[in-house]
Amino acid sequence: MKKKQAKASTGLTTEKKTTAKRTKKPVILVTNDDGISAPGLLNLVEAVKDLGKIVVVAPDKPQSGMGHAITIGQPLRLQRVHIISDIETWSCTGTPVDCVKLAVDKVLHRKPDLCLSGINHGANHSINVIYSGTMSAALEAAIESIPSAGFSLLDYSIEADFSGARKFVRKIVQYMLQTKLDKHTALNVNIPAVPENLLKGIKICRQAYAKYEEDFIERADPHGRNYYWLTGEFVNFDKGKDTDVWALTHNYVSVVPVQFDLTNYTLKKQLEKIWK
Amino acid sequence: MKKKQAKASTGLTTEKKTTAKRTKKPVILVTNDDGISAPGLLNLVEAVKDLGKIVVVAPDKPQSGMGHAITIGQPLRLQRVHIISDIETWSCTGTPVDCVKLAVDKVLHRKPDLCLSGINHGANHSINVIYSGTMSAALEAAIESIPSAGFSLLDYSIEADFSGARKFVRKIVQYMLQTKLDKHTALNVNIPAVPENLLKGIKICRQAYAKYEEDFIERADPHGRNYYWLTGEFVNFDKGKDTDVWALTHNYVSVVPVQFDLTNYTLKKQLEKIWK
Numbered sequence: 001m002k003k004k005q006a007k008a009s010t011g012l013t014t015e016k017k018t019t020a021k022r023t024k025k026p027v028i029l030v031t032n033d034d035g036i037s038a039p040g041l042l043n044l045v046e047a048v049k050d051l052g053k054i055v056v057v058a059p060d061k062p063q064s065g066m067g068h069a070i071t072i073g074q075p076l077r078l079q080r081v082h083i084i085s086d087i088e089t090w091s092c093t094g095t096p097v098d099c100v101k102l103a104v105d106k107v108l109h110r111k112p113d114l115c116l117s118g119i120n121h122g123a124n125h126s127i128n129v130i131y132s133g134t135m136s137a138a139l140e141a142a143i144e145s146i147p148s149a150g151f152s153l154l155d156y157s158i159e160a161d162f163s164g165a166r167k168f169v170r171k172i173v174q175y176m177l178q179t180k181l182d183k184h185t186a187l188n189v190n191i192p193a194v195p196e197n198l199l200k201g202i203k204i205c206r207q208a209y210a211k212y213e214e215d216f217i218e219r220a221d222p223h224g225r226n227y228y229w230l231t232g233e234f235v236n237f238d239k240g241k242d243t244d245v246w247a248l249t250h251n252y253v254s255v256v257p258v259q260f261d262l263t264n265y266t267l268k269k270q271l272e273k274i275w276k
Numbered sequence: 277m278k279k280k281q282a283k284a285s286t287g288l289t290t291e292k293k294t295t296a297k298r299t300k301k302p303v304i305l306v307t308n309d310d311g312i313s314a315p316g317l318l319n320l321v322e323a324v325k326d327l328g329k330i331v332v333v334a335p336d337k338p339q340s341g342m343g344h345a346i347t348i349g350q351p352l353r354l355q356r357v358h359i360i361s362d363i364e365t366w367s368c369t370g371t372p373v374d375c376v377k378l379a380v381d382k383v384l385h386r387k388p389d390l391c392l393s394g395i396n397h398g399a400n401h402s403i404n405v406i407y408s409g410t411m412s413a414a415l416e417a418a419i420e421s422i423p424s425a426g427f428s429l430l431d432y433s434i435e436a437d438f439s440g441a442r443k444f445v446r447k448i449v450q451y452m453l454q455t456k457l458d459k460h461t462a463l464n465v466n467i468p469a470v471p472e473n474l475l476k477g478i479k480i481c482r483q484a485y486a487k488y489e490e491d492f493i494e495r496a497d498p499h500g501r502n503y504y505w506l507t508g509e510f511v512n513f514d515k516g517k518d519t520d521v522w523a524l525t526h527n528y529v530s531v532v533p534v535q536f537d538l539t540n541y542t543l544k545k546q547l548e549k550i551w552k
Contacts (some may be wrong), residue, residue: 006369068343068375069408075503097343097407101490102504115503127419129538130344131373139538143403143487179550204547206539211419214377219351227351228378255544255551262405262415263482267458267533272478274455275531 026113028052029141030191033063033096033120033133036081036089040119043162044151045084047169048116051177056089057103059096059133064122065134068140069095071084078102081232096137104144114176115141115233118151118189119165121158125190126210126236126252127243135188135258142186148174149186155193164196168253172202180245188256192248203252208243210236302389304328305379305417309372309396309409310363314358316395319438320427323445324392327453332365333379335372335409340398342409344416345371354378372413380420390452391417392529393443394427394465397434401466401520401530402486402512411464411534418462419536423452425462429480430524431469436440441474444529448478464532468524479528484519488514528541 028048032041036058045054057078077093090107092099094118104111109267120134135151141148149172153165168191176187188207192199212232220226236245244254304324308317312334321330334353353369366383368375372393380387396410405411410426417424425448429441444467452463464483468475488508496502512521520530 005340028453062349064348065348066343067345067412070341070343070407071346071506072341073338075505077296077493077501077503093358098506101506102492105490105492106494106504126537128538129345130415131290136343137338139406143406144476173385175551185543188538202336204544204551206541207537208538214381216352216378216381225352225353228382229351240418255547257339257547258542259540259543260403260538261483261517262315262464262532262534262536262538264462264533264535267461267535268482270310271531272529275451275478275480 002041006054008247013208026052027108028054029079029100029108029115030054030056030110031058031096031099031117031137033059033137035059035062036083036091037159038121040121040153040162042084042121043166044116044169045087047166048173051173052113054087055103055108056084056087057092057099057107060091060093063095063101063133065131066095067131068097068136071095071098076102078106078236097140100137100140105234111144111146115146115148116151116173117148117183118225119162119169120152120154121160122156123190124152124188125155125248127206129258138186139258142184145183147181147185149176149185149189151189151274152198153191153193160193164199165191166201167196168199171256186258188258190244190254192251194251199253200251200252202255203247203254205244205247205254206242207256208236208238208240208245210234210238210245219222287466289471297400302328303384304330305384305388305391306330307334307393307413309335309339309342309413311335312359312367313377314397314427315434316397316438318360318535319406320392320395320445321363321444323442324449325363327449328389330363331379331384332360332363333368333375333383335375336356336367336369339371339409340441341407342371342412343407344373344412347371347374352378372409373416376413376416387420387422391422391424392427392449393424395445396426396434397437398428398432399430399466400426400428401524405464405534410434414462415475415534416538418460421459423457423461424458425452425465427465427467429467429469436469439468440475443472444475444478447510448531460535462534466520466524466530466536468527470527474527475528475529477529479523480532481523482518482533483532484514484516486510486514486521494500
């Protein structure tokens with residue numbers, strides 16, 4: 001009896017409640033690694049802003065190649081900024097992973113329903129996933145049981161054309177909101193840098209085995225001391241037609257679901273036999 | 277006939293050749309993330325220095341929590357230092373991953389036979405693998421087809437007792453040198469912080485599902501502006517008895533073979549069905 005009264009006191013019938021639940025917008029956290037003022041971030045927000053309540057927490061400066069770095073030795077700053085109209089936006093002094101952690105604990109005070117990272121200026125396919133701040137932010141969300149996706153356009157330029165990318169970002173986010181996905185889902189989405197009409201569709205892929213052939217450029221400073229610039233050539237060793245590299249070469253948008261369990265189970269079995 | 281002559285002209289019989297091969301010392305690259313002056317690095321070198329030709333290339337300052345970060349926006353410096361007697365040692369301004377890349381390209385001018393990272397002051401079990409500079413250096417080597425291992429002692433203190441750790445490090449490196457391992461092998465080795473006589477042996481494990489429950493400490497600077505310190509509590513959600521967390525709790529040295537293919541194949545299959 002008491003329970004019934006309590007239920008009645010909410011002032012909502014079951015039907016009304018369901019409707020309220022249905023119309024309640026999902027909270028979507030947006031971040032990136034190119035920094036708060038990168039056009040890619042704005043394009044991501046524009047692509048999805050009517051699909052949920054968007055909150056942006058992004059690094060105050062470029063953080064490309066930061067991988068899964070976190071800031072331990074110094075404190076972090078968080079500042080409310082007004083650079084994207086009608087969107088709650090925060091600038092953070094930390095890495096992309098720091099942004100996700102701080103957003104949950106100090107901005108949202110809850111887990112968002114989705115975390116989106118990007119749109120990165122440049123590829124994060126294949127081995128890039130491991131160096132990428134964009135994808136590390138997405139993976140951090142997945143660790144925290146927040147389904148996530150990182151988006152990258154294969155065009156480094158600041159004036160890149162994001163129109164095709166935006167359509168596919170929107171489509172994938174709609175998919176994610178409609179599908180009951182595992183809470184640890186993290187998608188690595190790469191989009192070819194071709195005109196929109198040439199994009200063939202989405203392909204679910206595995207990560208290609210490719211890597212960089214390093215070639216450090218050696219220079220001498222005015223005092224005669226050497227220094228080195230990291231450069232390298234991306235080389236694909238993987239001939240598979242189910243990889244992200246293959247898909248992108250053939251004008252497909254590649255989607256690789258990624259995970260944070262790094263255990264090599266094949267090698268684990270081998271070692272259990274040998275080292276016992 | 278020609279072949280035979282060529283063989284004879286090397287001046288080595290088959291037996292002599294084999295001996296020469298056997299006595300040729302493997303080149304072992306050593307790095308870490310606690311920096312060149314960390315006691316853990318010296319302990320790693322001491323544990324293995326008679327097993328190969330050791331070359332150390334390590335960061336000039338602590339790089340804990342740097343994950344798989346690389347240095348893109350600024351150049352790197354490399355300096356020969358004389359802090360470990362009889363060992364070729366270089367100090368590098370970059371991250372642990374930078375150290376591995378630079379070592380191969382500009383110090384060794386070849387791939388070493390093995391890459392060892394550590395001994396880290398503090399745990400790198402479970403999800404720590406993803407934030408760890410120690411393990412990212414090892415993983416970078418594995419990407420480069422250099423078998424590798426990262427070692428961590430579950431004791432953060434600068435005065436940690438590495439005596440038990442050294443014995444197991446040596447044992448594992450001997451195993452690695454004797455076994456024909458996959459070239460992409462990377463081992464995540466953690467050692468409990470207990471007296472040597474309590475260490476029960478080695479256990480091959482999978483990575484436990486555990487994570488940090490973040491709790492940022494909020495403070496105000498003298499000008500009244502807030503800043504945040506990242507802190508968190510490690511929480512294990514994994515009840516399995518085949519995990520690194522379980523092994524370490526039971527005084528075993530945990531060995532998790534790790535990989536850089538992050539593809540979530542289970543989710544890939546699901547998405548292929550849903551999103552087609």
